[in-house]
Amino acid sequence: MGVIRKTKAVSTVLSIFENKNEAKSVVSLIELVKGEMNKTTVYRILDRLEQDGIIHSFNGKDGLKWYAKCEGCSAHKHSDKHPHFQCTECDKVECLSLEVKIPALKNHKVDSTDILLMGQCETCCS
Amino acid sequence: MGVIRKTKAVSTVLSIFENKNEAKSVVSLIELVKGEMNKTTVYRILDRLEQDGIIHSFNGKDGLKWYAKCEGCSAHKHSDKHPHFQCTECDKVECLSLEVKIPALKNHKVDSTDILLMGQCETCCS
DNA sequence: AAATTTAATGCAACTTTGTTGCAAATACAA
DNA sequence: TTGTATTTGCAACAAAGTTGCATTAAATTT
Numbered sequence: 001m002g003v004i005r006k007t008k009a010v011s012t013v014l015s016i017f018e019n020k021n022e023a024k025s026v027v028s029l030i031e032l033v034k035g036e037m038n039k040t041t042v043y044r045i046l047d048r049l050e051q052d053g054i055i056h057s058f059n060g061k062d063g064l065k066w067y068a069k070c071e072g073c074s075a076h077k078h079s080d081k082h083p084h085f086q087c088t089e090c091d092k093v094e095c096l097s098l099e100v101k102i103p104a105l106k107n108h109k110v111d112s113t114d115i116l117l118m119g120q121c122e123t124c125c126s
Numbered sequence: 127m128g129v130i131r132k133t134k135a136v137s138t139v140l141s142i143f144e145n146k147n148e149a150k151s152v153v154s155l156i157e158l159v160k161g162e163m164n165k166t167t168v169y170r171i172l173d174r175l176e177q178d179g180i181i182h183s184f185n186g187k188d189g190l191k192w193y194a195k196c197e198g199c200s201a202h203k204h205s206d207k208h209p210h211f212q213c214t215e216c217d218k219v220e221c222l223s224l225e226v227k228i229p230a231l232k233n234h235k236v237d238s239t240d241i242l243l244m245g246q247c248e249t250c251c252s
Numbered sequence: 253a254a255a256t257t258t259a260a261t262g263c264a265a266c267t268t269t270g271t272t273g274c275a276a277a278t279a280c281a282a
Numbered sequence: 283t284t285g286t287a288t289t290t291g292c293a294a295c296a297a298a299g300t301t302g303c304a305t306t307a308a309a310t311t312t
Contacts (some may be wrong), residue, residue, distance in 0.1 A: 001216065004279090004280095004287090004288065005278080005280075005287095005288060005289065006279080007279070007288090007289065007290080008261050008278095008291080009260075009290075012154060012291090016303095026269080026270085027268085027269075030269095037290080037291085038290070038291050038292070039269095039270085040271080040272090040290080040291070041289080041290055041291075043269095043270070043271080044289080045289090057260090059185050059187075059189045061185075063185045063189035063190065063191060063241070063298095064189065064269080064297085065189060065269090065270090069295085072162065083137065083298080085236075087250065088237065096231070098228070098229050099163060099229075100226065100227075100228060100229075100230075101226075102209075102224070102226060102241075102243065103224050103225075103226075105222070105224075105243070106236065106249065107248040107251060108211060108243075108245055108246065108247060108248060109245045109246040109251055110211075110243045110244070110245040111214065111244055111245040111246075112244045112245070113128075113241065113243050113244070114187070114240070114241070114242040114244070115239065115240070115241050115242075116230075116240040116241075117228065117231070117234075117236045117238075117239050118236070118237055118238045118239070118240070119233040119234060119235045119236040119237040119238070120234065120237075121234060122133075122233040125233060125234065125235055130258090130260085130308090130309090131258095131259060131260065131307085131308050133259090133260065133261080133307075133308070134307095135261075136260090137259080140307080152298080152299085153297085153298075156257095156298095163261075163262085164261065164262050164263070165260075165298095165299085166261080166262070166263080166299090166300080166301090167260080167261055169298095169299070170261080170298080170307080171260090176262095185277060190299095190301090191298085193309070199266080
């Protein structure tokens with residue numbers, strides 16, 4: 001289906017991702033736009049933006065869903081296979097441009113990989 | 127805190143992990159022991175077993191929590207850094223003994239990694 | 253083998269995340 | 283500007299997981 005209409009709500013959500021290269025949890029997004037739109041709307045907009053390859057989703061360390069802007073994705077080819085880093089102190093998530101090599105698996109067909117590194121981010125390290 | 131008393135409920139949960147080398151989602155565990163014990167008890171036993179290093183947990187592809195038996199873990203040193211594989215068709219999860227090399231990250235202190243490969247398992251491949 | 257202590261359990265109520273159906277509102281094309 | 287299909291809000295729901303508290307049952311002590 002994807003994004004079809006440029007509504008005010010869609011613009012608001014998009015603008016949150018435009019500026020920074022930082023990932024956002026759905027929970028924090030709902031909080032950010034509280035008063036401006038319904039949480040159901042947030043869920044649905046994120047779905048559509050992901051289907052259009054504008055953002056990508058992944059699971060954070062607590063099993064919560066996070067989203068971030070895709071770099072070079074389209075509706076049909078998602079380049080969202082990069083790893084993510086989540087700080088165990090401040091919970092912030094960053095997209096990493098690392099290339100992680102996964103050894104081949106016998107008798108398995110691997111379609112995608114989720115890699116989450118956890119530890120202390122630059123800010124919380126110092 | 128950890129496991130202190132060997133109750134019937136603890137034995138039941140342990141026996142589920144003893145036999146097979148297969149991971150179980152909390153949801154499936156609750157279903158398995160339904161009638162025998164309360165879901166709260168399942169959650170609490172899993173917590174204690176994990177703290178004692180007898181099992182380890184990780185997030186499956188849908189953000190659900192899964193558990194599997196540790197191979198060579200203790201309360202203080204968890205060797206649960208191995209990757210997992212989840213089948214996108216039958217949802218089954220396997221622990222992999224692969225060694226995945228993660229390149230060093232500048233200005234970050236990486237303490238642990240979650241790696242989940244997704245695709246078709248041996249059974250669903252053929 | 254009782255009595256005592258402390259951990260473990262059951263239960264109900266609750267929180268949080270996420271979903272669904274439907275009516276009303278809005279984008280956009282004709 | 284009108285018509286139609288998409289988007290939104292709302293309320294109700296569903297599933298995963300948590301909490302408090304009274305009760306039960308291990309393990310220790312006597």
